[in-house]
Structures are given as C-alpha cells and as structure tokens.
Amino acid sequence: MAGTKYVYDFEEGGREMKFLLGGKGANLAEMTNMGLPVPPGFTVSTDACKAYLAAGGFPESLVEEIAEHVAGLEKKMGKNLGDSLDPLMVSVRSGAAFSMPGMMDTILNLGLNDVSVEGLAKQAENPRFAYDSYRRFIQMFGKVVMSVPAERFEHAIEAAKKAKGVEMDTDLDAGDMKALVETFKGIVRESAGRDFPTEPMEQLKLSVTAVFSSWNNRRAIDYRRLYKISDDLGTAVNICTMVYGNKGGNSGTGVSFTRDPATGANQAYGDYLFNAQGEDVVAGIRTPLHIDDLKEALPDCYAQLIGIMKTLENHYRDMCDIEFTVEQGTLYMLQTRVGKRTAGAALKIAVDMVAEGLISKDEAVSRIEPEQLDQLLHPQFDPKATYPVLTKGMNASPGAAVGKVVFDADDAEAAAARGEKVILVREETTPDDLHGMIAAKGILTSRGGKTSHAAVVARGMGKPCVCGADAVRISYSEKLFKVGDTVIKEGDLISIDGTTGRVVGGAVDLVEPSPTGDFGTVLGWADEARHMQVRANADTPGDARKAREFGAEGIGLCRTEHMFLGERRPIVERVILATSEAEEKEALAKLLDLQRSDFVEIFEVMDGLPVTIRLLDPPLHEFLPGLVDLAVEVAVMEAKGVPEAELKPRRSLLAQVNKMHEANPMLGLRGVRLGIMHPALFRMQVRAIMEAACLRKKAGGDPRVEIMIPLVAEVEELRQIRAESEAEIAAVLAERGIQVDYMIGTMIELPRAALTAGEIAEEAEFFSFGTNDLTQTTWGFSRDDVEAKFLPLYLDRRILKSNPFETLDQAGVGRLISLGVEAGRATRPDLKVGLCGEHGGDSDSVKFCHKVGLNYVSCSPYRVPLARLAAAQAVLGEGSSSK
DSSP, X not given: OTTOOOEEEGGGOOGGGHHHHHHHHHHHHHHHHTTOXXXXXXXXXXXXXXXXXXXXXXXXXXXXXXXXXXXXXXHHHTOOXXXXXXXXXXXXXXEESSOOTTTSOEEEEETOOTTHHHHHHHHHTOHHHHHHHHHHXXXXXXXXXXXXXXXXXXXXXXXXXXXXXXXXXXXXXXXXXXXXXXHHHHHHHHHHSSOOOOOHHHHHHHHHHHHHHHTTXXXXXXXXXXXXXXXXXXXXXXXXXXXXXXXXXXXXXXXXESSOTTTOOSSOEEEEEETOOTTHHHHTSSOOEETTHHHHHOHHHHHHHHHHHHHHHHHHTSOEEEEEEEETTEEEEEEEEEOOOOHHHHHHHHHHXXXXXXXXXXXXXXXXXXXXXXXXXXXXXXXXXOOOEEEEOEEEEOOEEEEEEEOSHHHHHHHHHTTOOEEEEESSOOGGGHHHHHHSSEXXXXXXXXXXXXXXXXXXXXXXXXXXXXXXXXXXXXXXXXXXXXXXXXTOEEEEETTTTEEEESOOOEEOOOOOXXXXXXXXXXXXXXXXXXXXXXXXXXXHHHHHHTTOOSEEEEEGGGGGSGGGHHHHHHHHHOSSHHHHHHHHHHHHHHXXXXXXXXXXXXXXXXXXXXXXXXXGGGGSOOHHXXXXXXXXXXXXXXXXXXXXXXXXXXHHHHHHOOSSGGGSSOTHHHHHHSHHHHHHHHHHHHHHHHHHHHTTOOOEEEEEEOSOOSHHHHHHHHHHHHHHXXXXXXXXXXXXXXXXXXXXXXXXXXXXXXXXXTTOSEEEEOHHHHHHHHHTOXXXXXXXXXXXXXXXXXXXXXXXXXXXXXXXXXXXXXXXXXXXXXXXXXXXXXXXXXXXXXXXXXXXXXXXXXXXXXXXXXXXXXXXXXXXXXXXXXXXXXX
C-alpha cells in the first residue's frame, strides 16, 4: 500500500532485521555500521517481494523508491549509471532470511551498455577488463532474466577459445572479449526475441523482478522443503556498488570461513582466485587457490582480511562465512553470514567456543541441528579394505557412499525413485541440479573447490562429496567419464570418500562409525538440560546394544512380530492354522523356547533399563500363505490330474486361508483382536517374557518389564487381555519362586483410543503412542500407497507442508495425543506416557512431545543421539523466540 517503506540503505539496517532485509542485507548493514569496508548500497525488502508475488507486479511506489536510492548512491559515489566517462555499476543479489546457498540468482556489472563500457575501459585503462565485464553481464542477465539457455553462451566461449588456440578464458584478449559481446547480444536477440536492454534503470527493474520471481523456482522450493523453510518469507534484493576482482594480478575474489567448516579447526579456510570476478569461485569454473596464497601475493590485504574475520567471529560469536573482493590492492567485504558446516565441525566449534568463553554450554547445545548429527552416523570406507584409487579430488564433505554413476539430476531422481543408489557425477553442479543432489547418495565433480556449489550444498545435506577431481574427464553425450585409460560408464558402480577425496572404481566395503569426543561432550551437555527420556525401538539384542551405545535409556518398542520372520514364520503359521489343540500346543512350545531366548538376551543388554515389549501385532496375512499363489498352485495341480490324496490337503489349506482372507489387513485381525481370537498366542508370549525376566533376575540381573497390548480401541479389550496376562504372569512367578516387577500398558494408535483414553487408563499403567498407525488412521492414509502415489503431489502443491509420516501432524494427530495424555492422567495421575513411532527421531516432533508432557520418546537406535539433542533444545527453547 502507499506509504510503505520498501527500500533501506545499508546504513539503516542491522542483523536483527533479517526477516525484513534478508540475511545478506541485514549482515551487509551490520558490517557497514561496524565500519568494515563494504561497498555502498541498499536493500529492497522482503515486504516488497511478498507484495510483488501477491499482486503479480511491483507494489505502488517501489520503482520511484528504488530510483531515489539509486540517485543517492550515485551522489555518494560521484558516478552515474550508464555514464560515458566514469560509470557506476552495481550488483544485484538475492538474500532470504535463511541462507540458501546457490539457490537464488545473482547479476553482476549491471549498468553496462555500449556507451558505459567505453567509459569503464577509459577509467580502468584496461579495455580487456571492461569488455570481459560486459560479456559477463550479458551472459548473467541473459540467463537469469531473459531465460536464455546457459549452454549457448558457454558454447560461444569455447568456440572463441578454440579459434584462438587457447584453453583458459583469461587467455582471450580485449578484441576477443569485444567480439564475444556482439556474439552474446546476438544470442540474446535470437533466444529471447528482443534486443538486450541497454537502459540501466530498465536493467535494474528487470533484475529485481527476476530475483523476486526466483523465490518460486524449482531449486528454491526444493531447498526450502528440504530444510523446512517457510514459503511465505520472500527474498530481499541487495543492490551494491560493484568492485572488481578482475583488474589484474593485484585483484581477485574469494570465499573464506573463520574456521574450517569441514573439521572445525580454528584456522582460516577458503578459496581465492586472482584476476577473477564474483561467481568464479563458487561456480567452480576455475579450480581456486588456498586462501593462504593471498598472504604471499598481497600481505597487507591478507592481514586486513584475517583481522576482519576475527572481528566478525567475535561479534557474531560463531564461525562466519565471508565473500570478499580485492580491487587493485584494496579489500572489500561483500557478504558475511553464520557459516554452514559439517556435523563434526559443528560439534568441535561448539566445544571449542565454550572453552574459549565465547558461548555457554546451553548455547552450544542449542546451535547443533539434531538432523546434522546423522552425518556422524553414516558409513565410512572400511580401513581394512584394499582397493585401487582411481583418482583423488578435494575432500569437500565427509562420509562415504557407493552407487551407480549417473550424469544428470533428473536421472538421479528417477533412479532413486526406483530404489537404486546413485552417485551424481558432474563437471560442476548448479542450483538446477538440487533435486538430483537430494536423490543421490553422493556427489563427484571434476571442477570446483571446497566452497563450490556442490561442496556447500552437500555439506548442508550431510552427503559425501568429492570436488575438483580434475582427472575425471566427462562426456555427457556418451554418458561416461574417463580417468586416464579407465572408462566408467553410466550405471557402473563407484565409491567416493568425501573425508579423503578418494574416488574408487567399483564398490568398497563401508563400516559404521562410532562417534566419540566432541559428540559425546555435547550430548552430555544435552542430557543435563533435557527433561524427557529417550528410548529406542529395538527387536534384537544387536539393535539393543547399538541403542545403548548411543545413549538409549531403555527400549520403548520391541516389535515381537519381527522376531517371527524368516525360518520362524512357518511355526506361527501352524499356530494360526492348527486344526487341533495338540497341533497348536506343539507349535506354541517351539515358539516359547525361541521367544524366551530372545528376551533373555534383550533383558541382559538392557539390564536396569525398562524394556517395553509389544505383543504380536502383524496384519494376519503376513503369517499365512499367499492366497493367490495358493489358489494358482491348487488350480495347476487339478489341471495336471494330481491324485486326490495329494490334492486334498492343499484344497483344505486354501479353504482355511480363503476363510481368513481380509480385504484390508491393516484394519483387520491384528493386535489385541488377534490375542482375543487366538489367546494362546498372547499367553505364550507373556510366559516367555516373564520366564526370561525370572532367569535374568536369578542370574543377578535387574530386568524392567513393560508388556504392551497393541491396537486397543475399547477398554474392555484391554481389560480381558490384561486379566489373562496377569493370570499367566502369576503362574510363572509361582513356578519360578521369584518376584519380578512388571507393568502392563497399551499402545495408543487409533483415534478412538486417544478419545477414550480416560477409560483405557483404568486398565493401563502406561501409554505409548504409536504414531505410525495413528497417523494412518487419523488421515485415512495407507502409508505404503500414498507415499508412492499422491503424497509427492500434495507436497508439491503445498496441500501438505511436510510428510506427516516423517514430521508429526501437530494439528490433527498431535491434538489426539494431547487429549489422550490429558484424559489418561486425569484417571491415573502417575501414568507413564511415551511415543514410539518413527516421529520419535524427528526434532520438531520431539519438541512437541516435550511440550505436551510425555515422559519419553522412542526411535531407531541411530536416531537416539538426535532425539537426545532435540529433547534438550525443547527445554532450552522454552520462553525464547525462534524461527
């Protein structure tokens, strides 16, 4: 609306204004007001972007307001856009509230045209520099604003180098660059159907429009979905006076971190290119030098840069990521932000900064992203394995991966959808490759450094990445790459090690890591802060051991049906299909021995910690012969004239299976219903549990038994099964002459159970919310069906903001949990309540569980560290504002 302020000079802002000015604009303002050497400029706010997207055009007064700030900038610099003698040029960069590296579009050298390029050449006394800047501007503007295919410009550059007989862009002279300008203008005219715009204010308006529009391009949407960034924040636009790193050997451009973002080491880390501009470093077009090379060539600039980096780190009290340019020996700061880092680096930096007195332990815990810890739990190359190294690149993002080679992001996404593991191999990645990078197990590029697009994005995702492997020669047309005489074709297996930079032809054995050191220190601080316990979902002694190793405080879900798969499955089938009591008893006796042995081992591993064992809860069809297969078998036997004596048993079995067949097994005879229909099954399991507990106690152990009745919808179901279970328990304890404490509770996984939780709590000593099934039954979704069919479309169209099977639906499923907790504790104030669905390892879901007063969450063993951290952050975040 009229009167709204949309544009702010850098002097008017500060870092606290990131939601209005974007992270980049807010930090440029902060550095300006700190007195650091920032080129003058101004920021068009996110409010302007949101207004533009809502109205489909610029809001009222925005063009006039931008013009006023341009005039102010011209006055400040003593230069004018488009001037024929000493022209002003500006850069146009996007900047959202949360860092989205490489996701948005940048335009440099805006203001150049056929007139001002001559003024720039005279002012710089360097025609080659001027025309190089002009061709870069046409190339960027053509691609970003006018949708000209980028490869058309690249092909023209390659043709010019070939005609000249040179390999590098820097080998082209002023005449070559001038010719490229005309070629590029022709490409724009042919592809866009109009001439390249020459009026600077038109260039600026079109550029701002392009940045606003880029908020909703695919790569931006993919990035926001991956990192759960809201779609309604919009992006700001930063207009900044151009400074040039391509004015000769005493000029250059670089990206640096105040500490090593890969390891966390307290030393400057980054890339620098002499005689280069803007995006050359992050684009990976040329392989850069280490930041320390600046020390020898330009020692004064290097000393100033290191001083500024220290100032910024102390000011932000965190590792900072900066972009800078040196123009003919003068240093300029173009950007700073809190830098992205690997999980290992995040932990080391947090621990070191606590030791340095920069931050507190609570701040250290709050800074670590729970999902980032996954990076430390991923496989590595087996140190005992031997393998020939194909080549070595830069160790850009740690971890190891094995997969089939693909060369295209779309192919990577399609292969991953088929369940294949792939490695995306590119000369360098661009923001348009994001969807393929998400799908791939790892990324390999032949160009670029540790701050290239591929490296930065891979580190943020926790995926292994090897960059700058310049021995890798890729042929996209033939879908292969060569290293010397070795040819690797699409579909061939390779292995990459992002920790060392090694690339191996074929598959290398991987090993699971065992996090220690800073990992344990931060988790120890988290344990001091959190209120909620963290248990693990574990069905085997091996899983239980791994869970305890990662700090689990018990087992929140032991799924006994998982113990009956494989060679044990036919025994369960005989129990269900038994035609006589003797046949059923024989099968149950075998299962009892197996179950007792299972539980003895699990109680031993988890000695002194609670173990929640869920009684059998499979869809019935999982333990019956397949109806279709069996029907076909009988039909074939009949057609072949198999003797009746041989045919009759199969017909009888088919009749039994057909009688038990269910149209919707997930909502059929399972859980407590199976226990009521086949009470001997549940009694056998209860006996096995209690006999195992008695054996452990007799051996000096401390078993903590929690028996969970699944899929209860009506309190009377629980009442009857509990009575039968307690009778069996009493018999076992009397036989063994040992007293073992136990609890009996239920899994709340149906909406009716949550709504009648007050009644169910009369019979249940604990609740455990099974949010996988509770989500299915609340939404009316079959997970296996919707995730493979329409759920991706729902996410694309923003009908759903997140997958409800990954992040708890707080408005629906969460509301049922809240009601269930409240009603259950109204009946039984000491009711123990937990959550054992996969949501127990999701940080947002864990924080919700803390909020509604759960005693614990339970998740897979490898997500226990994440849940411990998230549970602490739930406490530390109370009463504070967060995104």
